Amino acid sequence: MEGFEMKLLHTADWHIGRTLNGYSLLDEQEHAFDQILQIAKDEKVDGIVIAGDIYDRAVPNPEAVTALNEMFRQINLKNQIPIYAISGNHDSAKRLNYGRDWMEFTNFHLNTLLKEAFTPVETDDVQIFMLPFFDPLDARVYYHNQGMSEDEAKKITTIGAAMELVVSDMVKLFDPKKKHLLITHFAVTADGQDDDHLTSETTSKVGGLATLTASQFKDFDYVMLGHIHTRFASPSDTVRYSGSPVKFNIKEARLKNKGKGVDIVTISDSTIKEDYRPLTPKTDLIVLEEDWDTLCDAEFYKQQPVNKDWFAITIKNFDRSEHAQTNIRAELQKRYGTIIELDYQVDSNNSEFTNVTTNISEISPEDTVGQFFKSITGKDLSAPQMSLVENIFNEVEREKK
Amino acid sequence: MEGFEMKLLHTADWHIGRTLNGYSLLDEQEHAFDQILQIAKDEKVDGIVIAGDIYDRAVPNPEAVTALNEMFRQINLKNQIPIYAISGNHDSAKRLNYGRDWMEFTNFHLNTLLKEAFTPVETDDVQIFMLPFFDPLDARVYYHNQGMSEDEAKKITTIGAAMELVVSDMVKLFDPKKKHLLITHFAVTADGQDDDHLTSETTSKVGGLATLTASQFKDFDYVMLGHIHTRFASPSDTVRYSGSPVKFNIKEARLKNKGKGVDIVTISDSTIKEDYRPLTPKTDLIVLEEDWDTLCDAEFYKQQPVNKDWFAITIKNFDRSEHAQTNIRAELQKRYGTIIELDYQVDSNNSEFTNVTTNISEISPEDTVGQFFKSITGKDLSAPQMSLVENIFNEVEREKK
Numbered sequence: 001m002e003g004f005e006m007k008l009l010h011t012a013d014w015h016i017g018r019t020l021n022g023y024s025l026l027d028e029q030e031h032a033f034d035q036i037l038q039i040a041k042d043e044k045v046d047g048i049v050i051a052g053d054i055y056d057r058a059v060p061n062p063e064a065v066t067a068l069n070e071m072f073r074q075i076n077l078k079n080q081i082p083i084y085a086i087s088g089n090h091d092s093a094k095r096l097n098y099g100r101d102w103m104e105f106t107n108f109h110l111n112t113l114l115k116e117a118f119t120p121v122e123t124d125d126v127q128i129f130m131l132p133f134f135d136p137l138d139a140r141v142y143y144h145n146q147g148m149s150e151d152e153a154k155k156i157t158t159i160g161a162a163m164e165l166v167v168s169d170m171v172k173l174f175d176p177k178k179k180h181l182l183i184t185h186f187a188v189t190a191d192g193q194d195d196d197h198l199t200s201e202t203t204s205k206v207g208g209l210a211t212l213t214a215s216q217f218k219d220f221d222y223v224m225l226g227h228i229h230t231r232f233a234s235p236s237d238t239v240r241y242s243g244s245p246v247k248f249n250i251k252e253a254r255l256k257n258k259g260k261g262v263d264i265v266t267i268s269d270s271t272i273k274e275d276y277r278p279l280t281p282k283t284d285l286i287v288l289e290e291d292w293d294t295l296c297d298a299e300f301y302k303q304q305p306v307n308k309d310w311f312a313i314t315i316k317n318f319d320r321s322e323h324a325q326t327n328i329r330a331e332l333q334k335r336y337g338t339i340i341e342l343d344y345q346v347d348s349n350n351s352e353f354t355n356v357t358t359n360i361s362e363i364s365p366e367d368t369v370g371q372f373f374k375s376i377t378g379k380d381l382s383a384p385q386m387s388l389v390e391n392i393f394n395e396v397e398r399e400k401k
Numbered sequence: 402m403e404g405f406e407m408k409l410l411h412t413a414d415w416h417i418g419r420t421l422n423g424y425s426l427l428d429e430q431e432h433a434f435d436q437i438l439q440i441a442k443d444e445k446v447d448g449i450v451i452a453g454d455i456y457d458r459a460v461p462n463p464e465a466v467t468a469l470n471e472m473f474r475q476i477n478l479k480n481q482i483p484i485y486a487i488s489g490n491h492d493s494a495k496r497l498n499y500g501r502d503w504m505e506f507t508n509f510h511l512n513t514l515l516k517e518a519f520t521p522v523e524t525d526d527v528q529i530f531m532l533p534f535f536d537p538l539d540a541r542v543y544y545h546n547q548g549m550s551e552d553e554a555k556k557i558t559t560i561g562a563a564m565e566l567v568v569s570d571m572v573k574l575f576d577p578k579k580k581h582l583l584i585t586h587f588a589v590t591a592d593g594q595d596d597d598h599l600t601s602e603t604t605s606k607v608g609g610l611a612t613l614t615a616s617q618f619k620d621f622d623y624v625m626l627g628h629i630h631t632r633f634a635s636p637s638d639t640v641r642y643s644g645s646p647v648k649f650n651i652k653e654a655r656l657k658n659k660g661k662g663v664d665i666v667t668i669s670d671s672t673i674k675e676d677y678r679p680l681t682p683k684t685d686l687i688v689l690e691e692d693w694d695t696l697c698d699a700e701f702y703k704q705q706p707v708n709k710d711w712f713a714i715t716i717k718n719f720d721r722s723e724h725a726q727t728n729i730r731a732e733l734q735k736r737y738g739t740i741i742e743l744d745y746q747v748d749s750n751n752s753e754f755t756n757v758t759t760n761i762s763e764i765s766p767e768d769t770v771g772q773f774f775k776s777i778t779g780k781d782l783s784a785p786q787m788s789l790v791e792n793i794f795n796e797v798e799r800e801k802k
Contacts (some may be wrong), residue, residue, distance in 0.1 A: 062496055065498075065499050069499045094463035105506055106506070302757065
């Protein structure tokens with residue numbers, strides 16, 4: 001493998017079909033996609049890696065299906081760029097599996113079932129293992145089908161134990177003359193990282209979901225992850241999240257480091273490195289926390305991207321009795337345009353936030369928990385907590401299918 | 402086109418994912434599929450035509466998706482037989498469209514949108530037009546996109562009017578040196594057929610659905626239809642229903658001519674003819690209408706395929722008071738095995754049938770209407786009536802998507 005170079009574009013968590021308080025993000029996702037495709041063409045990449053959560057839900061709406069099909073068509077058929085895609089916990093593994101054998105003919109590689117993960121895609125220099133999201137039950141079924149006794153299989157109760165088996169089976173397939181890449185979709189934490197919200201006791205209750213650490217993947221030269229929406233959650237230099245291309249909620253918009261983008265991963269005989277390529281939103285999500293007078297002050301709001309971006313506004317020090325006759329939302333919409341979330345903070349000495357206007361039926365279950373958590377603790381859910389909540393609701397939805 | 406011969410297997414209305422009073426028909430459908438594939442191989446056909454209603458619903462369950470994918474794989478990838486498939490009114494056109502461009506590479510032709518119907522599949526001797534189910538609104542949108550004025554497009558209010566435009570546009574594409582085949586999915590009646598249940602006034606109320614007649618397709622050499630589940634509904638010698646491969650309800654099981662099968666259509670320069678190939682059920686659906694004593698008589702029931710087939714039983718001359726202490730269903734199950742429907746006829750001089758035990762939540766809306774119709778009129782819905790009822794519920798479901 002002397003002198004070879006392979007370039008992959010690493011992205012994940014597209015969540016096609018996602019809505020934000022009832023607003024469709026499809027326009028925004030298509031705008032991000034156009035940039036991703038352009039980067040892939042400019043960089044002349046050897047493939048685009050999509051590390052799971054391609055759709056936002058097990059049964060995406062027809063518009064989401066049409067949009068994703070067109071994105072895949074643009075990448076793989078129109079521009080003849082290989083695709084390496086896996087399903088995440090938000091995708092229905094069985095539904096997304098449909099058609100994969102036909103896609104294979106044009107180097108569109110798609111794995112959604114655990115059993116498919118043990119046939120790496122091979123180039124002269126690289127083995128690419130594609131491991132879709134799975135849970136311990138999937139592993140028990142798989143290993144029992146492989147001849148493991150039922151008693152033995154029943155011992156696979158955590159994702160950590162399952163992953164140990166899976167990785168060791170992959171290592172057996174390693175060609176020592178090649179580099180070994182893994183694409184997968186899990187919450188992976190840095191070794192020794194102390195996360196008191198995710199003790200093994202807690203996580204075992206929800207199927208052992210967040211117990212993976214970077215060292216479990218030490219046999220791979222590089223791991224391209226999906227699941228957590230920010231690249232800053234990457235647990236090591238070689239075990240990396242690309243983050244999602246689009247901001248999906250207020251919390252993501254509020255982060256100091258908002259950077260949404262993709263990685264160009266360059267694999268050569270000597271090194272593997274990633275270069276970050278930022279994506280620009282079409283309609284940004286602006287979070288404002290100000291008092292009523294400031295919000296209504298032309299000097300303030302004329303400096304905002306009004307009537308262009310979307311706003312999530314929290315009115316500070318708000319005394320409702322002073323504004324009993326005012327249609328708060330209408331007044332703000334007149335000045336700002338689209339307001340996708342409107343909160344008010346009753347008392348500045350008190351962290352209690354109350355949501356006045358959002359229709360609960362338009363909020364995802366995850367956001368409902370997040371808002372409840374915030375109203376009780378005054379804090380947002382951390383990235384691992386949010387991921388845990390998402391997993392739980394996803395498990396629930398999976399069980400309904 | 403001298404001396405050519407093309408053989409197509411014509412089937413339709415697979416309705417993968419269908420249930421019958423809560424019982425899955427998937428086993429039965431897979432059994433029928435195995436026979437269809439064997440016939441296709443034995444006959445060395447040049448393609449399998451599936452004329453719509455491939456799935457039973459817009460959002461089939463994951464098992465149905467997996468099963469259909471495997472059937473397609475068997476036909477097209479394992480046995481390299483071309484597929485000519487269209488969506489029917491039960492399918493979601495947008496969902497089923499996913500992946501079609503990749504399938505095209507292996508001669509798996511799949512049309513689900515009206516706009517796709519104007520690119521026939523061409524061989525040296527034959528043009529195959531594949532027209533998926535559509536409604537007048539789809540036609541209005543399509544023709545407006547083609548440059549028709551909005552006022553003009555608004556005049557397309559019936560499927561009859563829409564079909565006239567569609568067929569004339571297809572005729573413009575005719576290569577006079579070739580035979581012209583059409584695959585489509587509609588209720589088509591014989592010319593001059595007097596169906597007082599389906600006057601144009603009635604049908605215009607539900608979007609003009611059943612107003613197509615065989616003569617509208619006279620420009621085609623042969624038309625392969627889906628939609629009505631019996632081949633005996635074929636409106637002319639060259640406009641043919643293949644029927645569904647599996648019995649889907651008691652009414653279909655009650656028909657004298659139960660024949661479920663497929664057609665082998667042989668197209669040559671001089672003639673086009675179809676040969677019927679019957680399919681054998683794995684688990685048949687047996688309809689019994691007898692009095693209680695006969696049903697419990699060993700001499701009677703031992704002649705039935707007990708503990709093998711499924712039974713739909715109507716107890717005649719039934720006096721409930723005589724059997725107040727009897728668990729009717731349990732007694733019959735002991736003797737017959739699986740009973741998917743149990744009715745009783747209260748009084749032999751009265752055609753009133755009352756359903757005693759079926760859980761209404763397990764019955765499809767179509768069957769509910771059918772049973773209500775029968776309880777009022779004493780008659781089953783006719784095939785066109787049933788098709789009309791199915792269309793209405795399907796329209797309702799489509800609008801929910």
